[in-house]
Amino acid sequence: MGREAGHGDCAMYADQFELLSRGDIDAVLIATGDRWHTLLSIQAAKAGMDVFCEKPCSMTIAESRALADTFQRLGRIYQAGTQRRNGSNFELAANLARNGRLGQLQTLHAQVGPGDRWPPITTFDWLPAEPEPPNDVCDWDRWLGPCPWRPFNSQYIRGRWRGYFDFHGGGILEWGSHTVDLCQWAAGLDETAPVEYEPRGMGSDTPYSIHCRYANGLQLVMRDSDFLDLGSCHIRFEGSEGWVETADGGRIETSENLRNESPDVPREVARAATANHVRDFLDCVKSRKTPRSNYLAACQAHVACHAAYIAFQLGRSLTFDPARDTFEGDEMANRMRSRAMREPWKI
Amino acid sequence: MYRTVGLALMFVVGNLSMVLANQQRENEALQPMVDGKYGSAAEIMALAPAQLVEILEDSDATLFAKSRACLRLAVVGGKDEVPALAILLEDSQLSHYARFALEAIPDQAVDEALREALGKVEGKLLAGVINSIGRRKDVDALPLLGKFLHSEDAEVSQSAAEAMRRIRPAFY
Incomplete structure (x- = not known):
C-alpha cells in the first residue's frame, strides 16, 4: 500500500485500537467484515476521526441507531460505502422521482440479493473446527471481535464468512443496504423507514420479497428477481405518470413518455461512482458539509433492511414504529433488534 | 510417441486427482457441524x-x-x-x-x-455482565456498579463507567 500511495512509510497494526489511538489521523476507511463496522466506526469517531465505512454498516437495528447517535453527538463526518448515491445513472433516476416527472410516486422497488447466490437470511451453522493458526497469521479471537465465539475454520477467513448469522445480514442486507438506501434517497425519506413489512417466498431461496409501506402510503418492494436485466443492484421507481429502472450496467429504462429525459450512462461513467463517492467524502472532511451517504441516511436504510430481515426470519408481517425503532405487538421481533456483544467489546 | 502420450496422460490424471482431492477437502470443510x-x-x-x-x-x-x-x-x-x-x-x-x-x-x-x-465472575466475564446490565438499563444495579468504577482491571472499570452512563446519562 505504501508503494501504491507513493511513499514507503505505511504502518501496519495488528490491533485496530492502536491505530485509533494515534493522534495524527483525520479520517479512516473501515473495510473489515461487517461484524466490526459499527464498533470501529464509533470508536474512530470517539477518537476524533471522520469515517468512510464499507456497507453493510451495522448488524442490528440497535447498532444502526448507536452509529447515527454517536456521529450526530460528536459532529464527525460519516460516509457509508453506498457509492451508488454518487453514480450518474442512479442520480438521474432519483431526479426523475424527485422532480415530479414520474407523477405521484407509488412504488419503489429495491433489488435484494438474488436468492440463488445470496440467500435472504443466514444460517446458525458452524463449520467444523480446524487447528487455529498462529496469532501472527490470524488472530482468531480478534477476527471474531464482538461476535459469539465459534471454532476456527479457514473457510471463514478466505471470505466465506457470509451467510452465517454471526457475521452477515443475508441477501436482504447485502444488497438492500445499497438499493433500499437509493429508494429512500430518491423518495426524500432518508429520515425514516417503512412502517409495515410483509415477507413472501419464505422456505425457498428464490424468488423472495418483502412488501413494505411507509407512513405516507408509499410502497417499497424488496425483491430478488424479475428486474429488466440491467446489471446488479436494480432499482425501479413507479409513479402515476411513468416509471424508471436502472442498475449497475448504466442503462436507464423508462416508460415511453420519459425516453428523451433519461439518456443511458456509459458503463465507464457509471463505474466512476466509487471514485465520486470517495471524492464526496474527502471534500466533506475538508468543508464539514454532509456527504450523500451520511450517518442518518445509512442508519435508516439499514434499519429498514434489518426490519425486513426480522420479518422474513419470523415468517410473518410486522408493524414498525420508525420513531422509536420498535415493532408493535411483537415481542419476538423486538428481541431481535439487538445482540449482546462478546466481552469485552461494547458500543 | 506412445511413451509421450502415456506421460502426458499420467500428468493429466495426476493433476486431476489432486484437483479432486482438494475439492473433496474443501467440501468437507464446508459441511456444517451436526451434534x-x-x-x-x-x-x-x-x-x-x-x-x-x-x-x-x-x-x-x-x-x-x-x-x-x-x-x-x-x-x-x-x-x-x-x-x-x-x-x-x-x-x-x-x-x-x-x-x-x-x-x-x-x-x-x-x-x-x-x-x-457480579459477585461470582471476574475479568472479561465480569466486564461482559456489567455491559449487559448497562444495556438493560437496570437502575437497581447502580449502587453495585459504583463499586467497580475503581477496579484495577481497566476493562471492568470502563464497562462500569459506561454502564452507569447508559443507565443514568444525566448523572454520569
Whole structure:
C-alpha cells in the first residue's frame, strides 16, 4: 500500500485500537467484515476521526441507531460505502422521482440479493473446527471481535464468512443496504423507514420479497428477481405518470413518455461512482458539509433492511414504529433488534 | 510417441486427482457441524424452551448444541429459562452465549440474575455482565456498579463507567 500511495512509510497494526489511538489521523476507511463496522466506526469517531465505512454498516437495528447517535453527538463526518448515491445513472433516476416527472410516486422497488447466490437470511451453522493458526497469521479471537465465539475454520477467513448469522445480514442486507438506501434517497425519506413489512417466498431461496409501506402510503418492494436485466443492484421507481429502472450496467429504462429525459450512462461513467463517492467524502472532511451517504441516511436504510430481515426470519408481517425503532405487538421481533456483544467489546 | 502420450496422460490424471482431492477437502470443510445427540443447528433451533434448557443442563451436550440453545432462547426464552442461563454466566466458553439470551429476555428475573453474577465472575466475564446490565438499563444495579468504577482491571472499570452512563446519562 505504501508503494501504491507513493511513499514507503505505511504502518501496519495488528490491533485496530492502536491505530485509533494515534493522534495524527483525520479520517479512516473501515473495510473489515461487517461484524466490526459499527464498533470501529464509533470508536474512530470517539477518537476524533471522520469515517468512510464499507456497507453493510451495522448488524442490528440497535447498532444502526448507536452509529447515527454517536456521529450526530460528536459532529464527525460519516460516509457509508453506498457509492451508488454518487453514480450518474442512479442520480438521474432519483431526479426523475424527485422532480415530479414520474407523477405521484407509488412504488419503489429495491433489488435484494438474488436468492440463488445470496440467500435472504443466514444460517446458525458452524463449520467444523480446524487447528487455529498462529496469532501472527490470524488472530482468531480478534477476527471474531464482538461476535459469539465459534471454532476456527479457514473457510471463514478466505471470505466465506457470509451467510452465517454471526457475521452477515443475508441477501436482504447485502444488497438492500445499497438499493433500499437509493429508494429512500430518491423518495426524500432518508429520515425514516417503512412502517409495515410483509415477507413472501419464505422456505425457498428464490424468488423472495418483502412488501413494505411507509407512513405516507408509499410502497417499497424488496425483491430478488424479475428486474429488466440491467446489471446488479436494480432499482425501479413507479409513479402515476411513468416509471424508471436502472442498475449497475448504466442503462436507464423508462416508460415511453420519459425516453428523451433519461439518456443511458456509459458503463465507464457509471463505474466512476466509487471514485465520486470517495471524492464526496474527502471534500466533506475538508468543508464539514454532509456527504450523500451520511450517518442518518445509512442508519435508516439499514434499519429498514434489518426490519425486513426480522420479518422474513419470523415468517410473518410486522408493524414498525420508525420513531422509536420498535415493532408493535411483537415481542419476538423486538428481541431481535439487538445482540449482546462478546466481552469485552461494547458500543 | 506412445511413451509421450502415456506421460502426458499420467500428468493429466495426476493433476486431476489432486484437483479432486482438494475439492473433496474443501467440501468437507464446508459441511456444517451436526451434534451427535441433538442434530443440526436448524434442528436444535426448532426445539421448545424446556427442551433447550435440557440441552443446557446436559453435561454431555457439546458446546455447539449449548450455544445454539442459547441463541434460540434469546428469542423464545422466558422467566423459567433464566436460572439455567444464569449458571452459564460463570462458564468461560458460554458466558457470552448466556448473556446473548439473557439480554433479550424482558423479565426482571434477568436483572436479578445479572446483579447476582457480579459477585461470582471476574475479568472479561465480569466486564461482559456489567455491559449487559448497562444495556438493560437496570437502575437497581447502580449502587453495585459504583463499586467497580475503581477496579484495577481497566476493562471492568470502563464497562462500569459506561454502564452507569447508559443507565443514568444525566448523572454520569
